[in-house]
Amino acid sequence: MQAWFAHARELLGGNPSPRLRELAEALGPGARVLEVGCGGGRNTRYLSGAGLEGVALDVASEPLLLLGACCERVRATADFHLPFASSSFDGALDSYAFTFVAERRLYAMELRRVLKPGGLLLLEFDAEPHVLDHEELEAAAREAFEGLFEFLHVRRIYHAWGCLYDEEREEVPAIAALLTPSK
Template sequence: MDDEEIAKSAALEERHWWYAERRAMVRRTAAAWPAGRALDVGCGGGGNTAVLRDLGWSVTGLEHSPAGAAAAASRGLDVVRGDATRLPFADASLDLVMSTDVWEHIEDDRLVAGEAARVLRPGGRLLVAVPCSMKLWSGHDLALGHYRRYERDGLARLVTGVGLEIDDLWSWNVLLRPVVRARRRGKHESESEMEQVNPVLNAGLRTAVALERVLPLRRLPGVSLVVAAHRP
């Protein structure tokens, strides 16, 4: 993702339904774990990093892009510039490594998964969200610099292949998958979908995603996949 797209994402982050519900998902998941030392790999504008901070974690955001690092730092967050495939942290030094919509941007995702495993302490946790299913591949993925979208089995193999044990792997943004698929069908030109949304529509879309908290949809195909794992 280039600096222009990152700056646009940072500007949308506070109110856009997708970012807001992703933060809510991070908050619900991480709140169940004892706070410790965390790293948000590919933190972008720092919205999810701030969620961990507010939950009591001692959290650092790692961001490769100058624009993203500047946006996160402007929120008072601890940010370092760095490469997800060469994390500037010692072995077994962290209690949580989080990456939300980052692994798909890295050509060799085995490297970033292996680095996450390396820096986790025994018992340390991994929380990763990625886009789901090549059936949804479109110009949106091209615009954001994606190398792939993930299938459930492939993501599980990637995580277990670096020595981590999966605690849960679930779908997110399930109810809106038919809408997304219809919108993206046949669109191969590079064009990001991240844009301002009418406030009424924005509230409706956020409500649709929020409903998934109480409906049994986690095993159905969604727009994203989320995996929680730990280092034995």
């Protein structure tokens, strides 16, 4: 948890992911979207404001309290047995939670279980302690999600120390991928 809080300090300004608008547009108004590892909920707030039904999930209860009544809030355990029925979400978002997941295959299986057929997953992550290059990051994602999801698009992005979405500074390699459950 300590690593997560250190990483979260890089998320200055509370801005949503730059790719979140694309996900919201692809899913459309009324879509139910799970944000895994929501932290302070900047992305869930954006989704709710854009007319989607955002559901915030985190292992820590403190960040969930910050969200107020804008969305459904769920506290989960770190074992990633998600407390939702199968096929209950049109989309899911993981904005830098995957970085800290130890059981990545189990995590991918659970995301596959809760997503509806044709659903979308926006996965954004880097490595802790920020030492992997783009090829290694993409290989880690493909290994975890192999056979469960199809990769629709992979972007090799960067973020800067202290400012996650300053992608012009090319300091820390990261991956942004759009996936859909395999048939």
